[in-house]
Amino acid sequence: MNRKWLATPYLIWMVVFIVVPLVMIFYYAFTVKDANGTRFALDHLMKSFDSKYMVALGKSFLYAFIATVICLILAYPLALILVKRNKGGAAMMFIFILPMWMNFLLRTYAWLSLLETNNGLLNTVLRALHLPVLDIIGTPKAIVLGMVYNFLPFMVLPIYNALAKIDNSIMEAAYDLGANDFKRLLKVTIPLSMPGVMSGITMVFMPAVTSFVIPNLLGSGKVNLIGNIIEQQFLLTYDWGFGAALSIILMIIILISMAIMQRSDEDMEGGAGLW
Amino acid sequence: MVKKGIERLYLGLIMLFLYAPILTLIVFSFNDSKSRAKWGGFTLKWYKNMLNDPMISKSLYYTLLIALLASVIATIIGTLAAIGIHVMKKKTKSVILNVTYLPVLNADIVTGIAFMLFFVAIGLKLGFTSMLIAHITFNIPYVILSILPKLSSLNKYTYEAALDLGAYPMQAIWKVIIPEIMPNIITGFLLAFTLSLDDFVISYFTTGGGVTNLSITIYTMTRRGIKPEINAVSTVLFLSILILLLIINKRTDRNTKKLGGINI
Numbered sequence: 001m002n003r004k005w006l007a008t009p010y011l012i013w014m015v016v017f018i019v020v021p022l023v024m025i026f027y028y029a030f031t032v033k034d035a036n037g038t039r040f041a042l043d044h045l046m047k048s049f050d051s052k053y054m055v056a057l058g059k060s061f062l063y064a065f066i067a068t069v070i071c072l073i074l075a076y077p078l079a080l081i082l083v084k085r086n087k088g089g090a091a092m093m094f095i096f097i098l099p100m101w102m103n104f105l106l107r108t109y110a111w112l113s114l115l116e117t118n119n120g121l122l123n124t125v126l127r128a129l130h131l132p133v134l135d136i137i138g139t140p141k142a143i144v145l146g147m148v149y150n151f152l153p154f155m156v157l158p159i160y161n162a163l164a165k166i167d168n169s170i171m172e173a174a175y176d177l178g179a180n181d182f183k184r185l186l187k188v189t190i191p192l193s194m195p196g197v198m199s200g201i202t203m204v205f206m207p208a209v210t211s212f213v214i215p216n217l218l219g220s221g222k223v224n225l226i227g228n229i230i231e232q233q234f235l236l237t238y239d240w241g242f243g244a245a246l247s248i249i250l251m252i253i254i255l256i257s258m259a260i261m262q263r264s265d266e267d268m269e270g271g272a273g274l275w
Numbered sequence: 276m277v278k279k280g281i282e283r284l285y286l287g288l289i290m291l292f293l294y295a296p297i298l299t300l301i302v303f304s305f306n307d308s309k310s311r312a313k314w315g316g317f318t319l320k321w322y323k324n325m326l327n328d329p330m331i332s333k334s335l336y337y338t339l340l341i342a343l344l345a346s347v348i349a350t351i352i353g354t355l356a357a358i359g360i361h362v363m364k365k366k367t368k369s370v371i372l373n374v375t376y377l378p379v380l381n382a383d384i385v386t387g388i389a390f391m392l393f394f395v396a397i398g399l400k401l402g403f404t405s406m407l408i409a410h411i412t413f414n415i416p417y418v419i420l421s422i423l424p425k426l427s428s429l430n431k432y433t434y435e436a437a438l439d440l441g442a443y444p445m446q447a448i449w450k451v452i453i454p455e456i457m458p459n460i461i462t463g464f465l466l467a468f469t470l471s472l473d474d475f476v477i478s479y480f481t482t483g484g485g486v487t488n489l490s491i492t493i494y495t496m497t498r499r500g501i502k503p504e505i506n507a508v509s510t511v512l513f514l515s516i517l518i519l520l521l522i523i524n525k526r527t528d529r530n531t532k533k534l535g536g537i538n539i
Contacts (some may be wrong), residue, residue, distance in 0.1 A: 007359025
């Protein structure tokens with residue numbers, strides 16, 4: 001018996017539960033049901049291009065973009081410092097990525113209870129110090145904060161891995177050739193860590209742009225992002241075809257941005273950006 | 276000296292940013308007052324309330340049951356799949372692996388609604404079974420991905436030697452290959468278990484009929500307002516995940532002797 005038959009149960013599973021459900025999204029997005037039965041139509045897709053939804057999509061990309069930039073700015077120096085610590089760095093790294101494994105909702109909820117305008121811990125402390133209170137719950141600021149907090153470890157991890165792979169002799173060579181610390185950072189370290197930066201950006205941007213929990217909790221439902229609108233189509237207004245069309249648009253935009261990322265990052269192993 | 280000080284300060288600030296919210300939750304889970312800002316003395320009453328809350332205990336039961344069933348089934352299917360995929364032709368292999376990566380790469384919300392539409396279309400009532408199937412499906416890729424790299428580093432002649440010595444292929448797989456990849460199978464299993472324990476978005480779209488996991492219960496509770504019982508749940512969950520990860524980490528550490536924690 002050939003060993004490859006062992007994969008049969010999985011292959012069946014894969015087709016039925018991975019491929020078919022994705023096909024279903026396309027089916028719902030490109031058909032409408034009326035008195036004459038189900039027929040092919042682009043109605044849902046057309047409706048998606050309504051300005052109301054495009055604004056939500058734009059906002060999702062804007063907030064996710066801001067959150068990604070902040071994560072990058074925070075994570076890069078952190079990864080640099082940790083890599084320099086060699087052995088201790090790896091253990092420290094565990095501490096920095098540990099929150100990533102804490103339940104996502106609880107992490108968001110933690111900020112909700114910290115930031116509460118009247119009873120939150122943060123504002124109580126600020127008031128005791130006679131400082132102005134932070135009233136950001138329900139605003140885009142809280143949403144971006146939630147995204148940065150939730151996804152920061154996804155940025156630190158790949159950058160750290162990329163930096164740890166840099167051969168020390170390259171750094172020494174640059175030093176011997178007369179490059180100072182700053183020049184080495186600019187000309188050697190940063191270019192060589194680009195694959196890590198790229199996968200970090202993907203890993204932060206992707207969940208940020210599709211999130212509906214963070215805007216619901218920290219935005220108090222006042223800010224509607226594309227994830228919220230998709231969620232509402234399925235669980236509130238039951239317009240599944242429209243929800244499916246929106247998801248396809250979202251999926252395509254993400255795939256395109258990932259393809260662009262991957263092109264600038266041929267180095268990535270396995271093509272999936274898994275760490 | 277100054278540079279080192281700045282570096283330490285930076286590490287400290289980020290650590291504070293990452294941990295302060297979690298620690299606050301943990302500390303206030305022992306707070307006797309309902310306030311989130313004032314300390315009213317030590318108490319375990321939120322833990323008692325949590326245990327007596329039928330919704331929390333029911334969702335804890337479903338969370339554990341689904342995580343256990345999903346990770347066991349995913350590990351069995353995934354291990355067989357990895358052994359099979361490993362010996363396939365390069366082209367077939369890459370097609371299969373690309374499809375396998377889909378649930379890993381796709382946005383959770385898209386995976387979730389794809390499942391929901393699929394289950395409704397085949398007439399499966401949303402509930403325990405649908406959620407279980409969804410969990411198995413998103414777990415399998417992680418099992419396969421933890422085992423495949425190890426398979427390619429195995430000495431292929433030991434398997435052939437077993438066959439030459441008269442073992443049936445099944446016996447050879449069971450006695451030669453499985454023991455060698457066992458550490459990776461267990462890592463894959465623990466990874467699947469942790470992911471399943473933690474999932475919200477996909478579960479949210481694939482469940483129904485009163486079957487909820489902890490994440491969904493927390494979501495429902497937070498939307499109704501903040502309750503101190505959630506702090507107790509957080510603490511318990513955080514500690515369990517921490518212990519699970521330390522176990523996984525120790526294993527990966529031992530197996531690959533690579534930088535600790537990075538392989539999670």
